[in-house]
Every structure is written in structure tokens, then in C-alpha cells.
Amino acid sequence: MDFDGFEKSLAGKAPPDELSDAVCALWWDAKGDWNAAHECAQADEGAAGSWVHAYLHRKEGDAGNAAYWYRRAGKPVAVTSLEAEWRALAQALLAQES
Numbered sequence: 001m002d003f004d005g006f007e008k009s010l011a012g013k014a015p016p017d018e019l020s021d022a023v024c025a026l027w028w029d030a031k032g033d034w035n036a037a038h039e040c041a042q043a044d045e046g047a048a049g050s051w052v053h054a055y056l057h058r059k060e061g062d063a064g065n066a067a068y069w070y071r072r073a074g075k076p077v078a079v080t081s082l083e084a085e086w087r088a089l090a091q092a093l094l095a096q097e098s
Helices: 003-009 021-030 034-043 047-060 063-073 082-097
Strands: none
Touching (some): 003 021, 021 047, 021 082, 047 063, 047 082
């Protein structure tokens, strides 16, 4: 799925089945369900899940926990807006899945 298709899928009631756990987390986050997003991020124990996990804790306002997850993901702590980070995450992870 490309980014445009991913954005269009946000009109639905549930994420498309083909999404990875990490991308599913971003889908739920965009729908305003932090808890569902967090569960999906936790289900992915790899770098992608850790990166999304970091973003979610940054969004939550837990900078210390976010920093831990950025380290696990091998990514620097984000300094962009949350919206810009969400978009960059979605684009990067969708590109990896193509």
C-alpha cells in the first residue's frame, strides 16, 4: 500500500488487513485511539515497532520513555512536529513494506 492509499483507508472503521503492526499503530493513532495504537506498536518487537512506540510516547508527553524507544529503534529523538513525524513514519514504513 502506498501513502495515498493509507490515508484513504483512514475513512474506514478498521485498518486494512495487509498493514504491519507498526503501520496499524499509525492508523489507529490517526483515528485518535492511542490505546489501540500502543497495542499495535507493542506487538511489533522490531525497529519499526520501536520507532512508532517512541512517537506514541512522545505524543503522550513521556519524553523519557520516548527516548528509550528511539534508542531501541536506532533513531534520533524527533524534533519535528508530531504531524510531520507521523507522516515521515508512515511514508518510511509503507515504503519498506512495498
